[in-house]
Amino acid sequence: MKRRTFMFAGAALTVASVLPPVSFARQSFTASGVSKDTTERLPENLLNELGIQVPIRDALSPSGERVSFQKRANIIRRYGDSLYVYFEHERVIRVFDTQGNPASNELPLPKYISDLKDFAVDPTLQQLYLLQPGKHHIVLADFGGEIVSTFGEFGIEQDYQLNGPKSITIGKSNQLFVLNSGSSSIKVFDSNGVFLKNYTLSQKQKRTVTSIDGSNQIIINGGKFSDRQWKLDQNIRNFIEVD
Structure with missing residues (x-):
């Protein structure tokens, strides 16, 4: 503790x-x-x-x-x-x-943001992706604290909608991976906020996943004692447990 x-x-x-x-x-x-x-x-x-x-x-x-x-x-x-x-x-x-x-x-941070649940940094484009507690959208801001755009909205019916985004990371090709706890999935958006694809977590992962990380290799962290990792194999569209 x-x-x-x-x-x-x-x-x-x-x-x-x-x-x-x-x-x-x-x-x-x-x-x-x-x-x-x-x-x-x-x-x-x-x-x-x-x-x-x-x-x-x-x-x-x-x-x-x-x-x-x-x-x-x-x-x-x-x-x-x-x-x-x-x-x-x-x-x-x-x-x-x-x-x-x-x-x-x-x-x-942008003026109205006073707390963060997670953030991801794009040093090349000098941009920040910001996730706020209790919010169901992602804020894209520049390094000067000005908002560039927001994307995502609360919902469960459409693939691009978010309900309980928990953690974010930027993969290669500037794609944003969002760990979405409500649908127990990882949603992928391009740098303009356009929805691209969705990965569904296994029953084991749904209960214990805590965060997502990585760029060249996307990793999700979790486990009952925060001691498990899974890596994304995009060829088979599935997460494989790391030894």
């Missing part, structure tokens, strides 16, 4: 992860600095491994005392040699290199 570090406002504020440091970065990244695929999801304790400073938020405790605590890194994704981190309820996506150094710019 993840725990937060609380600090009383009168004390010196220090930023330290409550999770033990691990060598995930050295295990995950290859000698060139990246793994075999162009993207991957990363665990929150990687921030501590890389020495990335976690932003602090002030709040009142139940007893009325003002305390400060670390924000959670809800989403961490690597694209190429850059890490993109979304801390809870921030209005930006922060950018770092794979050594933990902050980039000179952050990616602002």
